[in-house]
Amino acid sequence: MRDFAYHRADDAAGAVALVAADPDARFLGGGTNLVDHLKLGITSPGTLVDVSRLPLDQVEELPDGGLRVGTNVRNSDLAAHPAVRRDFPGVARALLAGASGQIRHQATTGGNLLQRTRCVYFQDVTTPCNKRDPGSGCSALEGYGRYNAVLGLSEACVTTHPSDLAVALAAADATVVVLGPEGERRIPLVDLHRLPGHHPERDTVLEHGDLITAVQLPASAVARNATYRKARDRASYAFALVSVAAGLELDGEVVRDVRIAWGGVAHKPWRALLAEEALRGAVLTEDAVREAASAELAAATVTAQTAYKVDMVRNLTALALTRLAEGTGR
């Protein structure tokens, strides 16, 4: 590890100013991902600005029933929060499906969203990786691919975003509050992460110096009747093979509103808008869900190693929504 300067920020604006002024500076949150990267040589910033002690650690219940989650709320605290469990059960379940107890105690809300891929080539500095070293090539394209993307991938990068929380937030219509050098702005969660395109080195639309300060969750019927299901070979402490965040509001048997987001399939949490559209106004049946998922998956690009994901995510979506319809899915 190289020597670096360490600053503990006193307030968010000061932290933003420090990082914005120094291209070689990075924010440090819970450190559960960045510290690994320092050890592995993936990144070697000259300055770390520690924002983990900023007082952005409250879950605030808003007058309209929504929540404002400070960026420093730890994953374990957010999962256990009564309002989250009551009004956003999909978010709580996603959090508990991620990492381990120890890591959830340490990891922050904003940091969770900004964690980087666990692609084995990204993490191994002796192999080419466009995300780590732009222009060096993508080793995963023809290499180890069990966790690779099937949607929205590019020749430059075929990896997936690892967060469970981000998938549930995508389905919950969350908004990210960002403080930048120019002031505060709001970004819909679904627009925070990018598809790789020609620039897989950029995970998100954030600019250098942008700090996530909060995540806002609007209350809704689809957020309240929501779930998160994650498939994995190991029963815990494993990234998703695929995952589904789903929310459902029914009018009798007819879908009044629905949310579907997928994890483990793309470079970002994949909001399945085509599938949602196909289901709105339809009678909710297993077959209808499968058909809707298939419409979304028509654009999938698979290899021998990833072909299973199409079937798995379709099945898991059908399971999640049919159980929500039965009232047994939360």
Added chain:
Amino acid sequence: MSEQSPDEVVPEVVAPQVMGRHLDRQDGVEKVTGEATYAVEHPVEGDLLHAWLVTSTVARGRVVRVDASAALEHPGVEAVLDHESAPRLADTEDRELAVLQDDRIGFRGQVVALVLATSSEAAREGAALVAVHQDAEAHEAAFAPGSATYAPEEVNAGAETDTVDGDPTAALAAAPVVVDAVYETPHEYNSPMEPHAATALWDGERLTLHDSTQGVHPVRATLAPLLGLEPEQVRVLAPYVGGGFGSKGLPHAPEVAVALAALSVPGRPVRLAVTRQQMFALTGYRTATRSRVRLGAEPDGRLVALRHDAESQTSRIKEFAEQTATAARMMYAAPHRATTHRVAELDVAVPSWMRAPGEMPGMYAHEVAMDELAVATGVDPIDLRVRNEPEVDPETGNPFNDRRLVECLHRGAELFGWAERPEGVRARAEGDWWVGTGVASATYPMLWMPGNGARVRSVEGGRYEVAIGAVDIGTGARTVLLQVASDALGCPPEAIDLLVADSELPFATVAGGSSGTSSWGTAIAAAAQQFRADHGEHPDPGVATTATSGQYADMSGHSLHSFGAVFAETHVHRWTGEVRVERLLGVYSVGRVINPTTARSQLLGGLVMGLSAALHEEGWRDPRFGHTVTQDLATYHVAAHADVRDLRAEWLEEEDHLSTPMGSRGIGEIGIVGTAAAIANATHHATGVRVRSLPVTADHFLDLPALAPEPAGKA
């Protein structure tokens, strides 16, 4: 003090008083309170240096130049050794151990330089700053069907490469029922909790190595001649070891590297901790295996012929030939039998021992094939195995010591509720899960290693000191050997100080091959009995006897083996294909269990490791680069707590006085044998899908195919 000269002594049977009963793990408190010092925690005097390994990033080629200039400018970095500057070894024939002796690169991840610095952080950063200019040559790293193979002279543990009895080709052609399938296991990595690590000090005359090893004397025996030293000039200690699973059974490159580093800085202690990622290249692994198993049987399931043709791969720089097919030689009766081993030589890291080498991958193949035969013949899997029990060891013709496989199967069936098992596949569901059960046999040979010695000394106050160089790698050997010594001397364990894990103590063989307790315990029994013969029941303080144990085990007259039966209930998710092992039971015949607490841990640990191999473990080598890319515990998955649910191990009451004077046999490895097969067989029973390549992952069970109306016999 008087001291007997070491003589070979064959001990008498030891009567059990303390053996067979619970005794608290002797080092439990030190371990759970953090007092136990592991290899790089050992306090040192002097100006400590930290070493960090720099490894090759090509799979085959030459080191053109090592440019250490940037590293040497980094604060704290004191020296960089490379193949030109490192001290010379006296012997470079073993190319795995010929560290920094020439410019050849034999695999990706090979040690090509070593950085010495005043802190671990500086050493690591220094290593990142060393520029190694390499000339890459074309390499071959894929172990694929059709890879060129050769027949090794012998396979691991000195077993024969090929065997044939009768005319298996003709018998298979004529057999009414034939199973013929290929089974594969992936590269698997031992991954002990404590990475390989050592602290070394060369004082100008003597090398002292605090090592993380399964055998202090084996390390000394390998290192001393390599370094051009007399054995007395090398002292190896390993008081606490955080697991080995075979990967610390033989010295690997890091031990040579730290010794060379110490030689280059006389008087200064050097610490080296291998990173988890480096372990995937430098500290051994279980090679992938590919087994074609052919079983020919009568319609009632009785075997008439069996063939097990096994392939594995090794490094071009050093041969390791996994003895995958040896269990097939003695497991079941069949008049016509053949086994072969073939090895592919690749430009890859050197494979080595991993818990139950040979038996683990071999019995996976064999016991899944037996399940396929059960399906093909419609015979219950337990009955099938019972019908194929041999009268004597089919390989040697010798009688078995006490082959109780059938009792293990029947006792397990009773405990497990096997009688309620539906015969057909995909016959039971619970909620979203298909439920199935499976069984497999387990076996492991009783191994005894010659040459072990022990010393017994009387001390003031009616106490005794018992000394042997044996290493407790976390198994409980310290505790179990104390129990043996207690019964052999006829005094309570509290009256004994047991000294272990130091090459200054009497010679001890490796903690491997499930041979430790058998071999060391026999030596302790020999020394204790000889001590009593020499000095009586009331010895003067200070008198001592050192004895080397002669061969007690009747290895020529009998075929000495342990057996077991493993039962698994697996649930396979109907929507996602995820596999969970809800119940896992092993019933074993392992001779006398000396300490039920530590023994249960060994058996449960073996079962868990077998479960882990069944469902998770897969070293994925990228043949373009030549190394395993799933090279940390985030991507090389081992079972987590949530994967292990209802887990149980039992054993039959017995004593085996053909094997050891304690009546025991080894227990370290048998728990992993057969376990993956039982789980794979259970997933077949749950779903009707037969997975023949480990690990058994969710993608195999998505959208299950329609079932054939009758289970079809295979041709």
